[in-house]
Amino acid sequence: MIVRKMAAEAIGTFWLTFAGCGAAVLAAGVPNVGIGWIGVSLAFGLTVLTMAYAIGHISGCHLNPAVTIGLAVGGRHPAGEVVPYIVAQVVGGILGVGVLYLIASGKAGFDLAGGFASNGYGEHSPQQYGMAAGFIAELVLTLFFVFVIMGATSSKVPAAFAPIAIGLALALTNFVGIPVTNASINPARSIGPAVFVGGWAMAQLWLFIIAPTLGGVIGGLLYRWLDPDRA
Secondary structure (H helix, E strand, O other): OHHHHHHHHHHHHHHHHHHHHHHHHHHOOOOOOOOHHHHHHHHHHHHHHHHHHHHHHHHOOOOOHHHHHHHHHOOOOOHHHHHHHHHHHHHHHHHHHHHHHHHHOOOOOOOHHHOOOOOOOHHHOOOOOOHHHHHHHHHHHHHHHHHHHHHHOOOOOOHHHHHHHHHHHHHHHHHHHHHHHOOOOOHHHHHHHHHHHOHHHHHOHHHHHHHHHHHHHHHHHHHHHHOHHHO
16 A cells, blocks of 8 residues: 555655764764764664665665665666655655754754755865765765665565665765765755755755666666566
């Protein structure tokens, strides 16, 4: 039933943005004991891994518009469910960041000017990478993330291990992507923080919608061509 699938996607994406962005906002910079980029990368991977076991059997646990679109063009997801999934993911992502905001703003000195885990390029890139570098990174990383999902969920692969491969793949994309753009790989993950930060985050949001979506499409089509029997 599509309503239950949408609810599952909203809940799962809530968990991804709340826990993943929460790790970045609340835990990454704690003096002496902060988890840093590696910890944030693992946190995002763990959100997908844990939620895949929780709701994978209900909705497939996409939690990402680029994944939903990539799986649809790859022949793994009904085209008629793409828009409802994306709506649920975006709503869940915004709600997750909303709850994170309620927590983070409870600390004295909290300021959204710090970025609030938003994605950005140029002066808003963690290491000041430019727009072109950010676009290429987001496209390529999402391409391979969707490619791994297609392979891990193949009928020839033990289903119980798919969440592990997918979670580790997301962590790996974040290892590479955080210094460049703060690692989106997911339009819903980017929309959530941008809604609260506004300004530059909303102005640069286009890149984190277009590049991951294009990467997801290429990844889905590439796997479909490489292994048509598994599409």
